[in-house]
Amino acid sequence: MSAMTEHAHPPAPQSTTLTLTVDGKATVLTVAELSAMPQKAVTVHNEHTKIDETYSGVLLGDLLEKYGLPADQAHHRTALRSYIVAEGTDKYWVVYSVAEVEASAHNADVIVATSMDGKPLGADGQLKLIDSADKKPHRWVRNLTAITVKSAD
Ligand SMILES: Nc1nc2c(c(=O)[nH]1)N[C@H]1C(S)=C(S)[C@@H](COP(=O)(O)O)O[C@H]1N2
Numbered sequence: 158m159s160a161m162t163e164h165a166h167p168p169a170p171q172s173t174t175l176t177l178t179v180d181g182k183a184t185v186l187t188v189a190e191l192s193a194m195p196q197k198a199v200t201v202h203n204e205h206t207k208i209d210e211t212y213s214g215v216l217l218g219d220l221l222e223k224y225g226l227p228a229d230q231a232h233h234r235t236a237l238r239s240y241i242v243a244e245g246t247d248k249y250w251v252v253y254s255v256a257e258v259e260a261s262a263h264n265a266d267v268i269v270a271t272s273m274d275g276k277p278l279g280a281d282g283q284l285k286l287i288d289s290a291d292k293k294p295h296r297w298v299r300n301l302t303a304i305t306v307k308s309a310d
């Protein structure tokens with residue numbers, strides 16, 4: 158019988174930067190740069206560990222707006238048909254719709270977290286994607302390293 162718990166996972170390479178790609182234009186953000194931006198705290202219940210965790214980081218919607226996603230009315234329809242691919246260093250990746258990560262459009266907070274309960278993220282890497290609305294942590298990407306906006310044309 159393995160000593161590993163049900164959700165134990167092999168260590169992945171530590172994420173140290175976030176490559177944000179909007180409209181084919183890539184921006185590499187360091188943890189220091191992200192930590193210097195306005196921070197948002199999000200408290201979630203981790204259904205696997207059964208404990209509440211408070212993560213802090215930058216709202217993904219703010220990042221998308223700052224790094225090129227047009228927010229004006231002319232691009233509204235395009236945004237509604239767009240999605241983001243969030244990838245970890247272990248190549249695990251998930252999808253969120255752009256509407257899901259925009260604070261003005263959706264009742265959830267999606268953040269690129271740099272700390273948990275006031276401490277670094279440890280084995281989860283320096284960056285972790287967290288959203289406040291999922292009931293399970295499946296889309297919380299540990300060792301987050303890339304976020305790419307795509308359109309479902
Ligand atoms: N980078 C990365 N993030 C990941 C995964 C993964 O395999 N790689 N698995 C996901 C799934 S399916 C779950 S249930 C949770 C488990 O997180 P935990 O091991 O911290 O409980 O991490 C999510 N984030």
Ligand SMILES: [Mo]
Pocket residue numbers: 294295
């Ligand atoms: Mo999972």
